[in-house]
Amino acid sequence: MANVFHIVVCSGIVPDPLQTLEPAAGPTLKNEMMLPAVLDPWAASALYEGAALVAKHPGSKLWLVSLGPKAKLQQVMMTVGQKVPFELVAVDGPLGGFTDATSTANALAEAVAAIPGLDRAKLLLFGGWESASRGAGVTLQLVGELLGIGDQFQGVDEITVAEDGSFQVLERIEGGRHQQSQCVGAPAVLGWATGSLPEPRNSPQVGMANMRAIMPALQKAKSIKLDANGLTYASVSLPKQQRETRLVRDLAPDEIAREIVQWMAE
Amino acid sequence: MENILVLTHVDESGVLSRASLESVAAGVELSSALSAKLSIGVVAVDAAAVAAQLAGLNACVLAATSPELAEPRFSSDAAACEALCRTAAPSIVLAPGSSRFTRVLPAVAHRLGGVTDTHITLLTGGAQAEATRWFYRQRVEAVITRTARPWFLLLDAGTRTAYAGSGAAPTVEAVALTLPALRTKVLGIKAPKQDEQTIRPDAKLLFVAGAGWTKKQADGQVHATDAEALILGFLRNADASLGSSKSLVDQSGENQSVLNFMTHLNQIGQTGSTPRHAKGLSTCCHGEEPHVVGWRFVNERRAINLDANCGWARGKADVVYIADAFAVMERVNALLAEKK
Numbered sequence: 001m002a003n004v005f006h007i008v009v010c011s012g013i014v015p016d017p018l019q020t021l022e023p024a025a026g027p028t029l030k031n032e033m034m035l036p037a038v039l040d041p042w043a044a045s046a047l048y049e050g051a052a053l054v055a056k057h058p059g060s061k062l063w064l065v066s067l068g069p070k071a072k073l074q075q076v077m078m079t080v081g082q083k084v085p086f087e088l089v090a091v092d093g094p095l096g097g098f099t100d101a102t103s104t105a106n107a108l109a110e111a112v113a114a115i116p117g118l119d120r121a122k123l124l125l126f127g128g129w130e131s132a133s134r135g136a137g138v139t140l141q142l143v144g145e146l147l148g149i150g151d152q153f154q155g156v157d158e159i160t161v162a163e164d165g166s167f168q169v170l171e172r173i174e175g176g177r178h179q180q181s182q183c184v185g186a187p188a189v190l191g192w193a194t195g196s197l198p199e200p201r202n203s204p205q206v207g208m209a210n211m212r213a214i215m216p217a218l219q220k221a222k223s224i225k226l227d228a229n230g231l232t233y234a235s236v237s238l239p240k241q242q243r244e245t246r247l248v249r250d251l252a253p254d255e256i257a258r259e260i261v262q263w264m265a266e
Numbered sequence: 267m268e269n270i271l272v273l274t275h276v277d278e279s280g281v282l283s284r285a286s287l288e289s290v291a292a293g294v295e296l297s298s299a300l301s302a303k304l305s306i307g308v309v310a311v312d313a314a315a316v317a318a319q320l321a322g323l324n325a326c327v328l329a330a331t332s333p334e335l336a337e338p339r340f341s342s343d344a345a346a347c348e349a350l351c352r353t354a355a356p357s358i359v360l361a362p363g364s365s366r367f368t369r370v371l372p373a374v375a376h377r378l379g380g381v382t383d384t385h386i387t388l389l390t391g392g393a394q395a396e397a398t399r400w401f402y403r404q405r406v407e408a409v410i411t412r413t414a415r416p417w418f419l420l421l422d423a424g425t426r427t428a429y430a431g432s433g434a435a436p437t438v439e440a441v442a443l444t445l446p447a448l449r450t451k452v453l454g455i456k457a458p459k460q461d462e463q464t465i466r467p468d469a470k471l472l473f474v475a476g477a478g479w480t481k482k483q484a485d486g487q488v489h490a491t492d493a494e495a496l497i498l499g500f501l502r503n504a505d506a507s508l509g510s511s512k513s514l515v516d517q518s519g520e521n522q523s524v525l526n527f528m529t530h531l532n533q534i535g536q537t538g539s540t541p542r543h544a545k546g547l548s549t550c551c552h553g554e555e556p557h558v559v560g561w562r563f564v565n566e567r568r569a570i571n572l573d574a575n576c577g578w579a580r581g582k583a584d585v586v587y588i589a590d591a592f593a594v595m596e597r598v599n600a601l602l603a604e605k606k
Contacts, residue, residue, distance in 0.1 A: 017537075018555065018556065020555075021405050101372070101381075102381055132402065132537070133402055135400070136372075137372070141370075145373045146376075150341050150446060150449065153340070153369075154368065168453070170456060171369075172531065173338075175457070175463075176464065176531045179337075179365075179454075180452070180453040182451045182453055194530035229381060229412075229414055230381070230413035231414075232410065232411050233408055234408075234411060236406060245582070247586050248586065248589075249588045251589070253590065253594045253597050256587045257594055257597035257598040260568065261598060261601045263545070263566075263568065
């Protein structure tokens, strides 16, 4: 029997990693709305892995649920929409890592539950293991709980589906190792790490097909506010540490090697 | 008054993990600062073996035990942690930020109507508990507090001394545990062979290889095989842990010259790990910010690079050697081999 999956990828958008970040009152990031944004990197891995799985299992579907300000989502989707085919579910809400994970999870779970035609028995809830903003690894797990999913895997680098619909998962654990588990099948939550697939090349054809649905999805995105849930920031600051770098030029490799070995032994 | 529960688990050898004992130490400190009641919760197959590790502790020790807890798994671990929490009824829960507990505790907190913060690097208790953590992948540091309870705090490993008590072992009280139907079976651990293991969390030195190792050298040729031999030789001689920049590990997916032992697990930085080592030596890596954020907890930093304007030279390393890493590392390996 063919295995059909309904894969929902939850992903936020984050400032491009090359941007300089500076906290501002709120807390928020200074000029946050002006910073170029990208799809959260580990969630992007989840999207590409999800697309590959859909391609292998005919009849499967892929949704991308993303929470962020509409204008920023539109900017990011111009690029992401050219990578793989998906259906966007947009939620218009605040950007940033300083929001509360529980409130974010509530909004995402509500959006996932409202997807028309979603079969929860076939659901694989994908996302990034940790975001590049809050970086807590909390949100996806809560969405899974709110949707009543009893099997979760975090730090996933690989999924292998068997003919009977069961699948094996490799999860990152300490010391550069993986834990290998076997689950009887969907539904399950998979918080992805890097995975094993490269970023797909931009495809204008995929972009054109996606855009027909992305713009209406953005237009009908529900606006939400996120509750702080009793979270207070006593301070938010940049690390002060700037090192006094000693540049060593014109030293022979032998002398450099001796200095390094001595330093290692100290 | 706060009521603190420290959740702990055993490691593969059946004793409390080091990170668990660090959390116990944090619990002792915080309960003293807040004048709070302290309990310890143990997730294990058999908790009897761990009582000695908690010797001298003035706390109630609860244990959720089952053969099904031999391996980490979401459904069984979440049920065990939930049972411990419902028995202790804590307002604050401390736990190690291990792969086992980060996989389940936010969900457990949700079941108890609580909230979770992870990657806590510092805990202080005055009028109220305050926790320090990083945002934007170690680029912004914040001190937070919460009114919502129970408040689950997962502590980063290596940020405090492990608990080491002496005296009488505490009595361990068993907690009733009902496991849900288990749909997931743990098959085992996949790890590189011992002599191929390049990630060593306890190593004193982190050695980072950048993409420069696989680029054309002065003779116009790529020397990836030589690079592999030099890097592996250094790791063996120095017992160092290997890290990488994203650009180097990404090359394997782009059909470029690669170092065969390098995987995404070695990746340090924005989309990789942030390991804790006393010293770090970077080679053939430009020291761009998305990579360097992964060095936040590496104390002493040195770099070897041909470019005097690389990121490391701009206040990110203590010493930058402007030199050919191939030549330097060959001599470093020779010196280390002599010493052995």
